[in-house]
Amino acid sequence: DVKVTQSSRYLVKRTGEKVFLECVQDMDHENMFWYRQDPGLGLRLIYFSYDVKMKEKGDIPEGYSVSREKKERFSLILESASTNQTSMYLCASSLKGQGGGYTFGSGTRLTVV
Amino acid sequence: QKEVEQNSGPLSVPEGAIASLNCTYSDRGSQSFFWYRQYSGKSPELIMFIYSNGDKEDGRFTAQLNKASQYVSLLIRDSQPSDSATYLCAVKRGNTPLVFGKGTRLSVIA
Numbered sequence: 001d002v003k004v005t006q007s008s009r010y011l012v013k014r015t016g017e018k019v020f021l022e023c024v025q026d027m028d029h030e031n032m033f034w035y036r037q038d039p040g041l042g043l044r045l046i047y048f049s050y051d052v053k054m055k056e057k058g059d060i061p062e063g064y065s066v067s068r069e070k071k072e073r074f075s076l077i078l079e080s081a082s083t084n085q086t087s088m089y090l091c092a093s094s095l096k097g098q099g100g101g102y103t104f105g106s107g108t109r110l111t112v113v
Numbered sequence: 114q115k116e117v118e119q120n121s122g123p124l125s126v127p128e129g130a131i132a133s134l135n136c137t138y139s140d141r142g143s144q145s146f147f148w149y150r151q152y153s154g155k156s157p158e159l160i161m162f163i164y165s166n167g168d169k170e171d172g173r174f175t176a177q178l179n180k181a182s183q184y185v186s187l188l189i190r191d192s193q194p195s196d197s198a199t200y201l202c203a204v205k206r207g208n209t210p211l212v213f214g215k216g217t218r219l220s221v222i223a
Contacts, residue, residue, distance in 0.1 A: 033210060042215035043157075043201070050208070058210065090156055096208055099164070101147050104156040 003027070004105035006091050012111045019078040021108050023091030029103075030096040032074035034058075034066065036087040037107075043090070049074055050096065081112045115140040119202055119214035128223050132189040136202030136214055139183070146178055147211065148187045149201040157201055161187060192221045 007022035025032065033048040035058075045058030047066040055066050063085060067075045074093075078085055088109050092102035116139040126132045134148075145164055149157035163169045163176040163185070175188040185204070189196055199218045203211040 031208070040215075043213045045210055048210055099145060099162070101145075101159045101162050102157075102203075102211060103159070107156045 004091055004093050004103050006089075006105035006108050008108050009106065010109050010111075012113060013078075013081050015082060015112055017078075017081045017112075019081050019110065019112075021076040021078075021089055021091075021110070023074045023076070023093075023105055024072055025074075025093040025103070026072065027093070027103075028071065029093035030071075031094045032068065033092045033094075033102065034064075034074065034076045035090045035092065036060070037090055038087050046076065078110075081110075083112050086110060086112045115143075115204075115212045117202055117204055117212050117214035119200075119217045121215060122218040123220045124217055125220045125222055126192050128192060128194060128221055130192050132192045132196065132219055132221070134187040134189075134200050134202075134217050134219065136185045136187075137183055138185070138202075138204045138212070140204065140206060140212070141180075141183060142206045143180075143183075143204040144207065145205045146176070146185045147203040147205075148174075148176060148185075149203060149213075151199045151201060151216065153198075189219075192219075194221050194223050197221045 004025045034046045035043045049068045065077045091105040148161040151157040161176040177186045199216040201216045202214040
């Protein structure tokens with residue numbers, strides 16, 4: 001089975017802190033994605049990557065950055081955490097191409113206080 | 114703006130009945146269609162995908178696609194209380210990111 005592992009299940013951070021969310025997949029998937037999920041707003045795409053060193057902005061990239069130094073690892077960085085970034089963060093990976101359905105990690109529930 | 118629309122629900126069905134979940138999408142060039150199930154507090158898991166017009170069956174689940182009408186549906190036969198979850202429809206064109214609907218909450222009443 002494809003596994004997508006997110007480093008933390010729950011995180012509590014203070015406003016202004018720099019926050020790193022890590023995601024690792026073990027099935028050699030080319031594509032990796034970061035979403036946040038909030039009640040009533042659904043899944044919103046933050047950033048995605050089709051290859052090592054590559055990154056593309058999603059629908060809501062403001063306040064976030066990403067890093068993909070290795071194919072299996074995709075990190076989401078909150079440069080200066082704010083309370084409106086309190087959310088469930090979901091990482092996903094997929095094969096390249098039309099048929100690539102996502103496999104999601106278990107999610108990180110981030111609370112910024 | 115590419116959109117995927119789903120009725121938010123809740124859709125309530127009695128145990129043993131057929132649950133019918135519907136989804137429409139705006140991008141006529143969409144090529145791949147997916148259904149995810151998400152239990153409360155958990156991440157989405159893929160349950161079905163379909164690429165061609167018509168029906169695709171997998172156990173109690175049937176996905177139906179009508180590209181002319183830009184319509185995808187998921188039927189769950191013999192619904193069980195364990196099927197109670199939010200069902201997310203997602204579509205994509207080529208290697209672009211999936212576009213998700215906001216989901217339909219299904220409640221199966223024992």
